[in-house]
Amino acid sequence: MWGVISYLNSPELVVGFQRCCGLVLRETRSFTPQNGCVNANGSLKDGPVTIHQRKAEQVANGTSRAQDSNSNYKCSSQYEIKEHPRPHYEVRNxxxxxxxxxxxxxxxxxxxxxxxxxxxxxxxxxxxxxxxxxxxxxxxxxxxxxxxxxxxxxxxxxxxxxxxxxxxxxxxxxxxxxxxxxxxxxxxxxxxxxxxxxxxxxxxxxxxxxxxxxxxxxxxxxxxxxxxxxxxxxxxxxxxxxxxxxxxxxxxxxxxxxxxxxxxxxxxxxxxxxxxxxxxxxxxxxxxxxxxxxxxxxxxxxxxxxxxxxxxxxxxxxxxxxxxxxxxxxxxxxxxxxxxxxxxxxxxxxxxxxxxxxxxxxxxxxxxxxxxxxxxxxxxxxxxxxxxxxxxxxxxxxxxxxxxxxxxxxxxx
Incomplete structure (x- = not known):
């Protein structure tokens, strides 16, 4: 039963459907954390606005909070962000x-x-x-x-x-x-x-x-x-x-x-x-x-x-x-x-x-x-x-x- 649930919840099924319909991931360029900052819903969040907000908050408070109630993030310690290619896609249909x-x-x-x-x-x-x-x-x-x-x-x-x-x-x-x-x-x-x-x-x-x-x-x-x-x-x-x-x-x-x-x-x-x-x-x-x-x-x-x-x-x-x-x-x-x-x-x-x-x-x-x-x-x-x-x-x-x-x-x- 759990095997069926895991299979239906697999992102690979979604990727397969997208590819069948002509939507293909091309390149990845995003801002991802080096130490585990992720969305509270489990996905990565990117964008320079968030980085600026985090830096401003850190400067204002002098400390890093484990979590911000107005953000979509959970972070393990410091807000170290590394730049990667952001997701790009190609529409073929x-x-x-x-x-x-x-x-x-x-x-x-x-x-x-x-x-x-x-x-x-x-x-x-x-x-x-x-x-x-x-x-x-x-x-x-x-x-x-x-x-x-x-x-x-x-x-x-x-x-x-x-x-x-x-x-x-x-x-x-x-x-x-x-x-x-x-x-x-x-x-x-x-x-x-x-x-x-x-x-x-x-x-x-x-x-x-x-x-x-x-x-x-x-x-x-x-x-x-x-x-x-x-x-x-x-x-x-x-x-x-x-x-x-x-x-x-x-x-x-x-x-x-x-x-x-x-x-x-x-x-x-x-x-x-x-x-x-x-x-x-x-x-x-x-x-x-x-x-x-x-x-x-x-x-x-x-x-x-x-x-x-x-x-x-x-x-x-x-x-x-x-x-x-x-x-x-x-x-x-x-x-x-x-x-x-x-x-x-x-x-x-x-x-x-x-x-x-x-x-x-x-x-x-x-x-x-x-x-x-x-x-x-x-x-x-x-x-x-x-x-x-x-x-x-x-x-x-x-x-x-x-x-x-x-x-x-x-x-x-």
Whole structure:
């Protein structure tokens, strides 16, 4: 059993897949330590900025600390850095490169404020609500498991790594694989109840999209085969266990008088109680974003139910979708662009204001990156920003569509 696990976790499997897809490591040029400085997630970290930071800290303190809580490093004693060639790679198949790099964007912030709201604006708010609920649960469990298990990502070299932002995160499970599985199959199962379409075709699309995202994590060198398999299995188990209760949760979310309180208090509590690490990682901030989007959307849907205008599809279900004409496509594109502009403006405005208020309260500079990473600043500013986005998406955007003539109220309830 352990032999199988070790084999699936081997970086050589990732390297083999990358080579098959035309991504080849060419030359190595990096800054590596002479005495054992490594990322807390197990991989080497390079870059002159880090060297300068370490030297400045050593001069200021007169000593070398074994570990810096704001870095991604663990060092044995002194910060002696030796220069080596940095990893370079050659792309021999650009079709695979663009396919997998594009697929890997699922799970990034740009996905949070485009695809999920687009389901709300152009298909059915019910489906968006269901997706957000399952997505938030799956992602929270996956992110927490990463920081509890603390298993490293594949080392580079020999693996070619195409992403750097999340390199300080741990590897198992792959939350991209979890999100792709959860979103694809939640949409398939939920849409089958609401809309008429060939289920077999939907199943093929769900499998293909999930597989592309999973393979993209191998192609970009961010996860091992074991990470991806565990992500898919964990997501499938969560969905199987929770599926019988989706309808109950949806009813309580819309009709319970304490729904808005639970929607805010529980995600905020989970964000503050997120597992502490011995180094800074993007997992807490990303998890806060996900929980906040869910909280804001949940409150918005509850408010819409009270106001009697939910913009849901009209039953009896499943309904037949209207034909996709050029006029319908144009309206869909217009709704997407208008809605996206509103969400981006909301993000920039609330983020700008909340950061300045919090930084003034704690007496730090807004431009201080390390200060913004402190829990007492990072959690509330990201939570307030993305709760606002959830509220605007679920309450205001559709009403703006009506005002602009981009929505037919005859298609909603």
């Amino acid at each position: 650009w079709i695979f490169y663009f396919l997998f790099v594009t697929s890997s964007t699922l799970g990034h912030e740009v996905f949070y404020i485009t695809f999920l709201p687009c389901i709300h604006w152009n298909l059915d708010p019910f489906l968006c609500r269901r997706l957000v609920n399952v997505w938030a649960v799956v992602m929270y469990i996956g992110q927490v498991m990463k920081d509890i298990l603390k298993l490293p990502r594949p080392p580079s070299p020999p693996v070619v790594k195409l992403e750097t932002r999340v390199d300080a995160e741990y590897g198992l499970p792959s939350t991209h694989a979890m999100a792709a599985t959860a979103i694809s199959f939640t949409l398939l199962l939920s849409a089958h109840e609401r809309v008429k379409f060939p289920f077999e075709l939907g199943l093929i699309v769900a499998v293909v999209l999930s597989a592309l995202v999973c393979l993209s994590r191998l192609y970009t060198g961010m996860h091992s085969v074991l990470d991806v398999i565990c992500g898919v299995v964990i997501s499938a188990v969560i969905m199987a266990v929770s599926y019988p209760y989706w309808g109950t949760v949806d009813f309580l979310q819309l009709h319970s008088p304490i729904s808005p309180v639970v929607a805010v208090v529980l995600p905020l509590f989970l964000s503050y109680k997120y597992p502490e690490l011995d180094h800074y990682s993007t997992t807490r901030g990303d998890t806060t974003i996900i929980l906040a989007c869910s909280a804001g959307s949940s409150i918005g849907y509850w408010v819409n139910e009270r106001l009697g205008l939910t913009f849901d599809l009209v039953g009896p279900f499943p309904v037949a979708l209207p034909p996709l004409t050029l006029a319908a496509l144009g309206l869909g594109v217009a709704r997407f662009l208008v809605g996206l502009v509103m969400l981006v403006l909301t993000r920039q405005t609330v983020r700008w204001a909340s950061l300045r208020v919090l930084c003034r309260i704690y007496g730090v500079s807004v431009s201080d990156v390390d200060a913004r990473r402190r829990k007492e600043i990072e959690v509330p500013y990201k939570f307030s920003t993305y709760v606002s986005i959830g509220l605007v998406n679920s309450i205001l955007v559709n009403r703006v569509f009506v005002m602009m003539g981009l929505w037919d109220l005859g298609n909603s309830v």
